[in-house]
Amino acid sequence: MFTLALCCTALAACDAATDAAQTGTEAPDTPQAPISPPPHVDPDALDAPAPEPLAVDLTRNEWKTAANHGECSPLVLTSDGGVPAEARRANFSGGWAVAFDTEEVRSAYGVAGPGIIDADRADGQASRLKNQWPHFVELSDLPQPAFAGYGLEGAKPYRDEVPDGVGDNSLAYIRVGGQACTYNVWSRLGRAHLEVLLQSLRLGATE
Template identity: 55%
Template sequence: MRLALAALAAALLSGAMPAFSAETTTLIGERRARTEWAKAENRQSCAPLALARPGIPEGTPRAASFGGGWGVAFDLPGLRSAYGFAGTGLLPDDRADARIQRRRLTEQWPYMRELARLPAPSFAGYGQEGAQRYPAANPGGKGLHSLAYLRVGGQRCTYNVWSRISRAHLEWLLDNLRLLRR
């Protein structure tokens, strides 16, 4: 027992921490996403997502309503639904293959992003809400409603990801999303 405590104390003093596997680490918003996903009509075709790391600023997760689907919104003090992600209810276009989905999103949204941390092919079309470019006077989209439509390889739904903070924050969210095992 003393040896174990001594080893832990030495590790803490040296700044080294025991490694934790991704299997035992809960992702940000995971519990809420799993809870909402379990109640959703589209749970067979739209796996839950969560964030790999907490954002700055870090919001408080809560359920977000998406008819037929599931959602997690993050509230900040004074800003309800500051950011979040959702698996929307099944739309007829959601059954199309990735090539058709990519073309649809490219035509609809002013910006596209590949998402290498999600199963391939994963990509997002995004911009200011309403599928608009960010204005020249505010290319960073600070304080605007940024929205992305996201396709994840192997899933048959269009995910929504949003940020009312900035374009950079939305892009950070897209890069930090992880698909949860069902």
């Protein structure tokens, strides 16, 4: 009987250990206080400042004189993708454009609001761009729905021999919620550069 009692006691201890291992540590009876930032960190400094638009005055001036300005707001870049350049006006039929020239490459990148065509007014713009372009991305920092289809000019995929697209003309078609036109953004500096430009897009000032 004594031996049997010892065995039962040992088995009970093993079962208890197994249960503890399976269930883990019990939650405390009272909620834990939230973790505060270190005392040397200003909580207000944790919010990143709003990005600064590029060529905002030039973009606004070009947009104001465009035939489509009543249906499409100006669209601006807030990053140069690490490639500073000189902004200038560029010609786009029925719309407006701002090109950026580096010392080595004229029209190295840019943004445009082309004239509106019938296809711009049709339903299913996301499907249109997904079917037209080899790559598609949603743009969460613009009024929704906002998205872009992109690739090489002519809606072609990037070439196997130059997969990064450097030296080729990368082009994107962009749709922004509440806007009638299909914006363009381009870069001759590669696919990665174009993708940075796309994520930096914001609606520009109209006054």
